[in-house]
Amino acid sequence: MSTESRDRRSPGARTRVAVGAVVAVVAGLSSRWLLVDAPLLALAIIIVCSVVLVLAAPKVPLLTIVTWVMVSAIVVQFPGLTIENLALGTVAGLLTSLCLTGPMAVAAVLRHRREYLHRGWRLAAMEAERRSNDIQTALQRERMSLAAEMHDGLGHSLTLIAVRLGQLSLTSTLAPADRAAVTELRQASAEAAEELGNAVRLLRDPGAIATGTGVPTIMDAVESARSAGIPVTTDVPEGLTEILSAEAQTAVARLVQESLTNAAKHAPGEQVGIAIHVTGSTMVAEVSNAMPAQDGADRPPSSGFGLVGIRHRAGMLGGTLEVGRSPDVFALKLTLPTDAKPSPSDRVTAAEDIVAAENEAAQSRTMATRVAIVLPAAILGAVLAVTFAYLTAATVLSVVSAPQFAEIQPGDPRAEVELSLPIFEVLDAPRDQFPPKSGEQCRYYESDVSFFERSDVHVVCFDDDAVTRMGVIPAS
Structure with missing residues (x-):
């Protein structure tokens, strides 16, 4: 059953049909005066009836309106119906029908055009939502596959290394200094395995940012670098953990960790400076190190993904990462809100873009309609005001007593x-x-x-x- 058929059977639709019938009959009865006695009165009644039909009964079939008007226009000629009166009633009924159905037809065209446009927007939004869901499903499938590969491959290898180092640390012939070094390596491999687990969880849940277990604190990263022989100076305010959110702390720790790792690879022996300042609701962390004078051709190559990851993390938390390079100094500057939390989505979906575009188009159409109504009214009002002012001035200022x-x-x-x-x-x-x-x-x-x-x-x-x-x- 079509929507219009269901509408016609609803109580509201029956009421509109009844209103349409009454209005059409009134217009048909008044058509008797249209061609003879009082054409202006009849025309005024017909115009009012037309407005009522457009506003109160816009979906009543036009043929039904014409039928009611014609019947009432001929019936009003009784008694004493003659051929002349029949022709007069028919002409008056046709003119009345034209006055009633013309505006209704225009309103129906506008209504159907509006519904057509809305249907197009809805279909576009549905298609965009479907495509967005397909993309998200494909991405999640790839993340799950990558997480499984990392967990089963790299995770298994790191676990075996930790176990083997643990066994090696128990060897009786190992010197105490070597045993301490092996124990430290075993602990580092265990921490690497735990961090890998956090990375796997991030892949499986891309909306989360790893915090807590397995993520080193700022001072943990500093002490680890110092134990590896990297000279580090720090300027960190007390009570920083109470000021920053867990996500902001994790981002700063990752920045420090990545900076220290890069300094060890590309500027060995150079001093690294870490400065963190909090002003109001904004935290700024700066890490810098001097660049070595000699060419480091034998140093390990950079993967290029560390800074990309930190910049992406900063963007998700509503902050920024600035990279400063010069022949003498390499510096990183991370700016974050102190209460940084990950945004629910990096960007709006295509469906949301379409909804926003539809709303913008609707607002533009509404504004254009208002301008089309208000501008002529304002111009007419200005003309009337100027005319009235001139007539008043000319009347008052043209008097000689x-x-x-x-x-x-x-x-x-x-x-x-x-x-x-x-x-x-x-x-x-x-x-x-x-x-x-x-x-x-x-x-x-x-x-x-x-x-x-x-x-x-x-x-x-x-x-x-x-x-x-x-x-x-x-x-x-």
Whole structure:
């Protein structure tokens, strides 16, 4: 069953059909006056009925409206129906039907166009959501496969190394210094295996950031580097763990760890400086080391992924990573909110982009509609306001009272008289009732302020230099 069929069977739809029937019958009955007695009244009733139909019963079938109008337009001709009355009723009914169904048809076209556009947006959003889900599923499948490979391959190898080193540390012939070194290596391999486990968990849950077990603290990374012979200076405020969130602490620890590792590989023996400062709700961590003068051709190559990972982590936490390189110094600067938390998603999905685009289009359409309505209304209002102001000013400022008029005499200098006259003349001056003679210029002023009924009009005529004559045109 179609949507329109279900709508017609609902109680609200039946009410709209009833309203449409009543309005169509009223319009049909009023059509009797359309061609003969009172066409303006009939037209006003039909226009009101058309507005009611568009607003209250827009989905009533047009053929139904036409049928009700035609029947009522012919029935109203009874009694005394003649061929002439039948033709008159038919013509009046057709004109009424046109006045009613025309706006309804236009409204239906606009409604269907709007529904078509909305349907297109919905389909685009559904398709984008489906594609986004497929991509996320494929990515998660690849992450799970990679996590399994890391866990089964590298994890197994690290575990065997830790076990073998543990067995080696128990050898009785091993010197104490060598036993301590082997024990330290076994502990490092165990920590590496634990960190690998954190990496595997991150792959399986990409929305999480590893914190807690297996992640070294800032001072742990510093002490480990110092034990490896790397000179490190620190400027770390007390109580930093209480100030920073767990995610921010992890990010700083990873920055320090990566910086120390890079310094050991690319600048061995050079001093590394670590400075952390907190200002308000922002934390800035800077790690720098001097660059060696000689070429390090025999040093291990850089993978290039360490800084990429730290920059990605900083972005997820709402911060930034700046890399400074010069011939003498290499520096990293990490800026994070003290309460940094991972954002739920790196970017909005395509479906959300489409919804945002639809909302933007709807807002633009609404704004355009408002402009289309408000601008002509504003222009019309301005025209009416200016016209009203001009008519009011011209009426008020075109008055010469009887005493003022009596003070003017023929022969008075024109320059002096014009100074006492108003700046406006009366609107629609009755020049034909007191026309100027050859060489004269006549001015027309009302004797009193009159908006709707004209009062007496005072006329003053001039030649080049003086008043030539005066007159009064009585109010008609």
